[in-house]
Amino acid sequence: MLLEAVKEAYTEEELKLMQAAAYVEGTFYSNICRLQETAEFAKAMGYKKLGMSFCIGLNAEARYIAKYFKQQGFEFYSVCCKNCSFPKKELGLKQVKPELEHEAMCNPKFQAKFLAEKGVELYISCGLCVGHDAIFNMNAEGPVTNLVVKDRLLAHNPLGAIYSRYWKRKLGIMDDGEV
Numbered sequence: 468m469l470l471e472a473v474k475e476a477y478t479e480e481e482l483k484l485m486q487a488a489a490y491v492e493g494t495f496y497s498n499i500c501r502l503q504e505t506a507e508f509a510k511a512m513g514y515k516k517l518g519m520s521f522c523i524g525l526n527a528e529a530r531y532i533a534k535y536f537k538q539q540g541f542e543f544y545s546v547c548c549k550n551c552s553f554p555k556k557e558l559g560l561k562q563v564k565p566e567l568e569h570e571a572m573c574n575p576k577f578q579a580k581f582l583a584e585k586g587v588e589l590y591i592s593c594g595l596c597v598g599h600d601a602i603f604n605m606n607a608e609g610p611v612t613n614l615v616v617k618d619r620l621l622a623h624n625p626l627g628a629i630y631s632r633y634w635k636r637k638l639g640i641m642d643d644g645e646v
Contacts, residue, residue: 483512484512486511487508487511490511491504491511494507495507502535502614505591505614506539506541508612509541509588509589510539512588512589514589515541515542515588516541516542516543516544516587517536517541517543517544517587517589517591518545518587518589518590519532519536519543519544519545519546519582519590519592519593519614520548520575520578520582520590520591520592520595521545521547521548521593521595521615522593522594522595522596522617523547523549524594524617524619525593525617525623526547528594528615532591532593532614533545544582544585544587546581548573548578548599549572549573550574550577550578550581551574551581552573552574553571553572553574554570554571554572555570555571555572556568556569556570558572573596573599575602575603575606576602579602579606579607579608580606582607583608589612590603590607590611591614592604592611592613592614593614594616594623597617600613600616621634
């Protein structure tokens with residue numbers, strides 16, 4: 468009964484995604500990096516077109532990521548977070564540097580729209596801001612995977628805060644008796 472309830476909870480497409488994810492995990496477990504896992508997952512799904520939404524702060528990294536996916540035989544599209552942006556001041560948004568006359572806002576909804584217009588089959592999130600990633604995911608017309616999660620302080624490794632005594636102390640999450 469429980470197995471049937473679980474199976475019925477997933478669409479046919481979701482079950483196909485689960486199968487491809489299990490294939491990648493079972494075949495390559497701890498032997499390839501996430502970049503490679505993403506390519507292998509896309510191959511297992513039969514995807515030909517991949518699209519990446521990236522933060523402008525990761526434009527150099529985005530270039531290497533694009534190079535890798537193209538090398539793997541994918542048609543690859545990418546779009547920067549500032550694409551089709553407006554000045555933050557015009558929308559009443561807080562600026563990082565208030566003294567600037569023009570500070571461009573990110574535009575995750577239009578990133579998703581641009582990639583949809585290219586017909587991408589798998590959307591890749593690369594270092595979008597917290598919240599902007601949620602908007603991108605909500606507006607993508609297909610599955611989204613996160614390749615990079617932005618954390619400017621910890622070299623884009625949010626779990627660094629959990630692995631570091633300094634950060635655990637600063638966050639107030641050290642275990643009792645931990646030094």
